């Protein structure tokens with residue numbers, strides 16, 4: 001989401017004469033677009049601001065002004081406190097207010113002293129961002145939904161990104177067309193809780209994600225479609241049948257489970273049980289038999305017993321994942337789980353994480369190895385480390401390396417998989 005937001009900030013500022021440069025030290029304007037998901041996010045931002053303080057002082061010695069803005073979820077969470085702790089910051093702007101950047105930067109540069117805008121404005125930023133996208137490469141992101149009403153007890157998103165809101169269908173289709181016109185082939189729809197999408201359609205009705213995917217799939221030039229991140233309870237029948245009916249919708253889904261224990265899921269306020277998850281997965285696999293799953297897991301959530309953890313291991317064994325992200329629980333200030341008394345000792349969390357990691361890595365290896373010898377289309381969108389090598393993505397999000405001419409860059413090419421590593425595949429083109 002921050003990659004997408006950063007691109008939109010650039011698009012907002014380009015008409016004012018700003019261009020992106022590589023070195024922050026030489027910039028007139030530095031924007032730190034921050035994420036609050038990882039542990040110690042705020043501390044990392046303050047440490048980066050220390051580096052920028054020195055750069056700003058050097059710029060001042062050269063008679064050059066440097067404006068420093070902090071955007072994103074850390075900005076939202078810290079608010080005014082950020083400028084108090086780091087007076088080098090000129091502007092603090094939350095993720096729902098960055099469409100005001102041109103006006104806010106102008107205000108900051110006109111006056112002495114900084115500015116904070118962490119409001120959740122009544123207007124939607126998407127109504128005020130430029131309609132036409134600048135080229136964003138072959139596989140760009142497209143934000144369709146923001147915020148979350150689920151309030152999982154470990155998560156800061158509902159506080160930093162605000163309530164769930166969905167963009168109107170027409171706006172999304174126009175943005176997708178603009179991306180396709182500038183060379184995109186694969187689009188990944190984004191939302192903190194993307195499958196809770198409920199945007200207004202051109203017919204005045206509320207459309208869910210399944211219906212939106214169907215409309216996007218009909219666009220000329222779109223070869224691949226993905227979406228992330230989903231909540232199991234919002235995986236409705238219309239969305240599941242979209243997986244059955246739309247060949248452009250890739251057979252890979254990130255569907256976080258977090259824990260295999262119903263009592264931990266309840267403590268997490270996930271609002272679903274393990275069986276709900278399994279039911280959705282069974283329906284998805286019936287609709288799209290080659291669908292592969294990815295998930296997030298938290299180990300050592302407050303109160304997690306050995307039995308709860310074993311339930312997670314058992315769920316992973318039963319369901320099977322092609323990829324996963326796993327974390328030791330760490331408290332996020334201001335979230336309900338951070339205040340729970342029954343925190344799990346770090347040594348126990350580490351032990352559990354190692355066991356879960358070994359199981360998930362083994363599943364990923366098995367999934368990758370099963371692809372050796374098979375033929376699949378790969379969209380090559382990166383140059384490899386070695387000369388003559390291109391890297392792309394398989395339909396299942398695996399990185400695929402192949403020896404190919406540079407003219408293959410940006411193309412969807414049929415390859416035969418020759419070898420599988422833990423995290424990637426090697427392949428040879430069938431004809432190119």
Ligand code: SF4
Nearest residue numbers: 148150151152155157
């Ligand atoms: S559904 Fe996802 S974004 Fe929403 S509160 Fe839970 S973890 Fe956070």
